[in-house]
Structures are given as structure tokens and as C-alpha cells.
Amino acid sequence: MLDQNAVETEIPEKENPVESLLRMDRMPHIWCPGCGIGTTVNCFARALEQSKLDLDSVSIVSGIGCTGRVAGYLNLDSFHTTHGRAIPFATGLKLANPNLKVVVYSGDGDLFAIGGNHFIHAARRNVDMTVICVNNLIYGMTGGQVAPTTPVTAKGTTYPYGSYDPPFNLPYLADSSGAVYVARWTTYHVRHATKAIKEALARRGFSFVEIISPCPTLYSRRNRLGDGLDQMNFYKENSVIKNGADTKDVGMDFQGKITVGKFVDRERKTYRQLMNEHLTNVFGEQYTPYEG
């Protein structure tokens, strides 16, 4: 109870902060009950709000899949590209207009199977963009096939007796490819994830945030792991926060411990900086920098 003698300040009703960032004419969204993608959108919306970026300068690029639909729901310049190709589209967008803040928002299958090559090359070049990967460990949109992130022994429709296909450790891949910022959280860790996205947006260079997220319809159900809430509680009980952990140690086993935290935060010159510095050295005054 409030102290009866204290002076009270009445505060007017506040809008849901995510709403100003959503295309409300496209709601309700297509995501299943208990799916975590919407939760990551909340984190992104708050991170963006806190970042104080001019929203007109923010572009969001998605590939194909459940997370690929994020672009369609955000009231930003948004590009829903082809399967796996969000990163090269974003590369063209960012290099052609360096004043844009470019965010790639896509799923694990899109970014790391069909799009894996683009991920490592954009990280290697240190193209200035933030990549947010919602990792639900499965292909959702196509009906529950294994992804390059599916833990060994977990079942998908294409590995019905359990997968024996070794998965990627995404933070390790991002780290070794050259990303300047690498963090992993789960949809249970909403405040951490929000902070990580905010930090990633503030970094100059290729930043990567992985968010482990429940897919109740196609991952949890087939693997008898309960619903979305059960997965959230699993994350709560089995996540171990290890900031600065060596990324090669953060691989995931089926229903094993999940190492979360901020793993990498460093500076490297961006592709554009390297280009301008080098060509200025070569050409001197003759160099005509790309104006954007």
C-alpha cells in the first residue's frame, strides 16, 4: 500500500513502447502462441528507443522464414529479401548509403545455412551492420526440419530419429570471422538482450547478437519439451552467464547448459574506413571518395 501521507504524482497512461515501432495495420502477426520472436521484437524496440537513433535512418533487412517476417512488421524502412541473402542486400544498402543504420534481423536457418557464406564474409570485411539472429534451433516456416543449429539427437522432420549433423556454435563462428561485438542471450533474458542489442547498435562494424528462442510448435513439441513457457523456464534454469567466455566453449548440446553473455567487444576498422584510408594513400588528392 502507498503511504497515505506521502505526496502522490499521477502519471498518465503510457503506450506500449513497441507499438510506435510496429506497423499496426499488419497486426496480428503470424507467429505461433509461445513463439519467442515477438519477445525479441520487444527487446529490439526498447533498444532502439534507448539508442536515440533517428528512426528514419534505420533500415531493417530480413531473409526468409519466421524471423524473416520481422521486417514486415516494423515501421521502419524494411526489406524482406530472398532466402539467406539479407546480409548481402544489407551490405549493398549500407555501403551505398553510409548514413544509414542497417540491421539484419533473421533466423538461424536463413543466416547460417543458405546464408552462412555471406555471414562470414560480411564479418570478415567488418561491414558496419548489426545482425540479430533469433535462433530457435529449427526451420519453423517450412515445418520443423533440422537447421545448422539443431543440437545433435534433437529431432526434426528431416532427421526423424534424431539429428547426427553437428551444429554450428554461432558466437564462435562470428568471433572467428571477425565480428566486433558478439553476445548470446535467450528470450528469458529480456533485459540483457535489450542491452546487448543497444550495445551492438552503438558499435561501428559488424556486430552480432544471438537470441535463443522457443519454437513450441515445431521444436519443443516434436522433442517432447513442452510448450513455449516450458522452454522459457528451461532457459531460466539452465543458462549460465559467462561474460567474456571463450566463444569456442559456448557450443550447445541438446537440453544442456546454455552459456550466455557478452563474449566479444573489440574495435576493428570497417570496410569503408579501410577502403578510404587505403585509396587515399594510393591516390592522394586524386582520390574521389564515394559520397553516398
Next chain:
Amino acid sequence: MKANKRDVLTGAHFIDGDHAAGEGAIAAGCKFVAGYPITPSTEIVERIAARFPLVGGMFIQMEDEIASSIAIQGAVWAGKKSMTVTSGPGFSLMMEHIGFAAITETPCVFINVQRGGPSTGLPTLPAQADMMQARWGSHGDYETIAIVPNSPQECFDLTIRAFNLAEEYRVPVLVMMDECVGHMTEKVVIPEADKIEIVERKFTKKSPGEYRLYDTNGTMFPEMVKAGDGYRIHLTGLTHDEKGYPAMSPKVQQKMLRRLVDKILTNEEKLRHIEEDQIDDADIVVVSYGITSRVVLPAIKKARKEGLKVGHVRLVTVWPFPEPYIRELAKKVDAFVVPELNLGQIVHEVERCAAGNAETKLVPHAGGAVHAPEDIYDAIKGVVVHA
């Protein structure tokens, strides 16, 4: 609008078709090129990479052709004129993004310096065997524009035209060169900048509140915007409504697709670019394009000398195909002779349009070299001319 003086290397040059195409792109105002090395097109991106630091362009060598063909579209939506360049195997990899450019109406240029195929085929030798791929290569129904140069000079001229058409028609435009034209060195005259017509992008003047991504304002072509200008657009490769939002219904699909196709097909006559020679009295017409249009000349000359009434139609714009033109011509002549560096592609279009009114005869060549003029001459001679 005229070309920017800084971008134009005015003068007479002795360069090959690849280098000329690179200069054409720069003169056209192209500011973003993404590419991946592949013979015999690599010299185009090498030219671009050497020249861009001096004219304020952005070149990036991407990790593959798939990345190149979508990076250029990112650059277009950042407001730039963009291009990628490739040959057969890379062209195959780019197909999905030709479809993406078609459905999103992203103006951009693809150059394909054709080589022998299928697969790795003949990397260093010519063919014209991607002509149907240029028309039908990506899945689904769509239309593009494909133009075919036959000389280094035209590689320069037609690359500029490709950029202009892309802006005007909001489509990917395909410049279908071949190894011969790409590696042939000839005199290329690059005019003064103020003699080069450039079509600038038509950006909307509407406010973000009024603007809709695919509102055509009663024309067939929507107006462009670019990222960062406050329009908060949504661009998708899904079937979409006027706002650009995904809409999965047969009705929306019909409306969207009909316009994507009609904006090209109903403008075929405007887009038609052919060269006619000795057509008026012709009984036989040779229909050719690209490098083959030069190989046919001695054969036609020889046949004419022998009294055969042979004419020549060279297709510069191959897609959209000049269907009404060939239909009419078929009623006046006895036969079409169609030499191609493939085993029969454009000949099917000619035959379809001839509709039985004229005989249609293919002069095939599997690629790796150009036809011998004698083969074309023999084909002309073999045609039965009705009195």
C-alpha cells in the same frame, strides 16, 4: 538529363567490349558495382575497380554471384544506380535475384558475357545460349528487357541504354554480350558528356503520408523512394499490394503480375530496337543478333550477288521480342533464316511469330567459335523461294 562530365572518358579509344561496357556504366551514372570474377566478363569489373576511385564510385568484390546480384539491389534502394556483371555459371546463380528485381521493380543492370555451356562449359569461348535463360531463367512469370550489342562501341552505348531503360521501366535490364564481343578490340568513340542522354531516377514528390510504394498514379510505373528519407517502406519478394505489403490472394497476384508483365509487353513497340537491311524486296530474311549479326554479312552479300533477294533483320532488343513486327514480315517473305550460337533458341520465337506464313530455318552452332559465313550462305541457298 546529361551525363556528368567527371564520369565520361571522352575521346576515341582502342578497347575491348568488356572495358567499353565498364565505361558505359560509369558514363550512365552507375555508382555501385558488385561482382565476382568469372571469365569472360571479369575485365568489366576490373575496369570499374580501376576507375571508380577516380569518379567516386563504390565497387565491392562479393563472395559469389548470388551476393553480388542482391547487393546491387540494396544499393538501388539506397538511391544509387547499380550493376553486376557475370557469365554463364554466375548468371545461373543470379536467377533468383532477377526475379526479386522483377517483383520488387528494382531498376538495375545485369551484364552477361555469354560463354559456352551448360555448366562450366567453355569459359573462354563464345556462345549465345543464355538467351532463353534471360527470358525465363527465374521462376514464375515476369518480363525483363534484354539488349544485345555486337561491337565494343555498342557495349558502351547499350550499357548506357540499359541503365536508362531500367529507370524508365523499373525492371532489371540484361545486357547479353558474348565472349567475342567482350574480348574484341575496336575503336570506341566516347562522346562529350553533354551528348550523352541519361535518365535520372524518378523519385516521388509525395509526402510519406501520401506515398504508396506501388501506386502507379494511373501510369504503369510506380515512383521510387530511397531508404532513409522517412517513407518507412516495406519491400518484399512476396506477392504484395499497392502499399507493398504481402497479400496472398489470387486477386492481388493477378493485379500485380498483370502489371509487371504488361508494363513491358504493351510497350514492346516503344522498346523495339532492330536494324533492317535490304528488307523491301526480300524473299528471304536472315534474323540475327549479337556477334552473329556481323558474321551473316558476307553470306548475305554473296547471296545477293547471285541474285537471291536476301534481307537482314538484326535484333538489338531481343526481349521483349518484336512479335508484331515478325508477324507482319512473315506475310511478305518466304523464309526466315536464323543463325544462332546455340542449338535453337530465338528461332522458336521467330517460328512462332511466322505462324506458318514463312518457312523458318535454324542455322545452329554449339558455340566455341562463330559460324562460318558459308554455313549461313548454304542455309540461305537451301531455302525454297516461291515465285
Next chain:
Amino acid sequence: MKKVQGTVVIKADRCKGCAFCVDFCPTDALQLSDQYNAKGYRLPELFEPEKCTGCDLCGLYCPDFAIHGFIIKKVA
């Protein structure tokens, strides 16, 4: 002594009944109600309103943008 009073707004038509908000409410102010929306999803309710601090963790968790919290009164 509690310094703030919060509340939540629930947009019933958007809710898909995942119960994230109920489970992760730090003050246990929310519970699943007996109400179902038109799509048949069981809705949350602010069961003990005085416990709500308006922290908006429910809003941060809700994948369907169907609930959010905010502070309505502050004690100076």
C-alpha cells in the same frame, strides 16, 4: 514501503495465451483468468493490482504485444 503503483493494459484480441507474463511477473500480480478471447486463448488478468509496480517486464516478454505495464502513481 512501496514507492510506486503500476498497472497493466491487456489487449485481449492480440493475446495468444502463452502465459509468459504471468510466469515472469516479478511481484506475482498477474494470473490466468477464466476469460477467453474470441480465438479461444485464456487471458491473463491483474489479479492483485496493488502488487503491480508497472515495471513492464510483462510488456517486454509478451510476444504478441498484448500486454504492457506502466507506473500510474509515484510517491514523492
